Amino acid sequence: MSSAAAKPILYGYFRSSCSWRVRIALALKGIAYDQVPVNLLKDGGQQLSAEFKAVNPMQQVPALKIDGITLSQSLAIIHYLEDTRPNPRLLPQDPKKRAQVRMISDHIASGIQPLQNLSVLKQMGERKTEWAQKCIASGFQALEQVLQQTAGRYCVGDEVSMADLCLVPQVANAERFSVDLGPYPTITRINKALLELEAFKVSHPSRQPDTPAELRA
């Protein structure tokens, strides 16, 4: 690799929970990167611009430009970082524990987040908040059950994994929609423990280049 290799570039949005997952991964693995904010609300959604389409034909954030390729889909990006920069590990070595990490990650990334993302909420009109709360509560109920079996200090055992990268941003979404977290003590405990870690702090939506002044930490 050339010594003048460019830093990876993350195209994301401060508040996008999917972008936050990738920011945490980059921080945990100590990978320096540049950010190009893509505002999902302005101009009808900057991710839909012709300019961004040239970066990522799938017109989605997060997108990571790294090693000469551009990837989207947060978990595909995180897996690529894991495959190419394996330390520290974000997936356990044991296949059954790996599967638990992936199951929890996918439950959040496929089973909860997409149902309450921006484009879906736009369709819900006035029912938006009620819908988001319902999706999150239902998803968290299932997740709480699973975590009671898999969790140690974090989602799966005592090591931070990809599942934890998915959990924290989803809890932040839950808080934004005023979901009562009382029924989910394991989720709450783990979230609190993770937010004490530097990688989760530095990547927080309140501390990004595109964080609006009124939301800045």
Added chain:
Amino acid sequence: MQQVPALKIDGITLSQSLAIIHYLEDTRPNPRLLPQDPKKRAQVRMISDHIASGIQPLQNLSVLKQMGERKTEWAQKCIASGFQALEQVLQQTAGRYCVGDEVSMADLCLVPQVANAERFSVDLGPYPTITRINKALLELEAFKVSHPSRQPDTPAELRA
């Protein structure tokens, strides 16, 4: 977690189809469902996740129930939008199949999603790469034997 699919295997029960498939790949690695090259692996995962997170959940049963009369229109919209993005990516990654010339996890996601598209009468005209790959995959035995029309619980009127 009250979800299907769930696979009871090796003393554990897993849900989430891609987590299950990854577990099978980790423990029964031949034949491969993910390429060895990290960049191609990433493309396979990106396509798989796009379908499994970006399209299917938006048109699954519990969401459609909420849509009432707008159900079909909503499903068509989600699928068309997702397929438009997917067609773009496949034009860069596809060979005979989604990523190059080997069947991968991405192909396992594609075929069932195309079947969903057909069920909702989505016009597949704008997606020639998706259509071509889907056709090629449906000729393979694994895709035939696993088809919804040939399962133990397939209703009589839908049975192949």
